[in-house]
Amino acid sequence: MNAESRQPTDFEMAVYDAVRLVPAGKVTTYGKIAERISRGTARSVGTALAKNPYAPEVPCHRVVRADGSLGGFYGETSGPEIERKEKMLVREQVPFIKQGKVDPVAFY
DNA sequence: GTTGTGACGGGTC
């Protein structure tokens, strides 16, 4: 195994586990994940997902920011990956207020 | 133990 890759910590495992519980057609926020696992905050959750070694096994694309913006995808805060993320959500019938913004009613 | 970084959140201007 490469020295660059490391094993996920208990906190990160808890984050990935919580994200897996998010059903298709719904989204959740980084803060909600933090509250659900009762560990850390949106910051730490975002950092953990950024390293997400379980993608796409873990539907990290269903995790968005509290303001409805998509946040990031595959370590990219913007770019073609983000557009792909939005496409995936639309494909799962997730309601959008406008391009790049998810409807808060879809928050799980 | 200290410092810097990050896919955040809320508040202020």
Added chain:
DNA sequence: CGACCCGCCACAA
């Protein structure tokens, strides 16, 4: 609306 600032927690060097 956007831009800016501060606080928050977890992690690596």
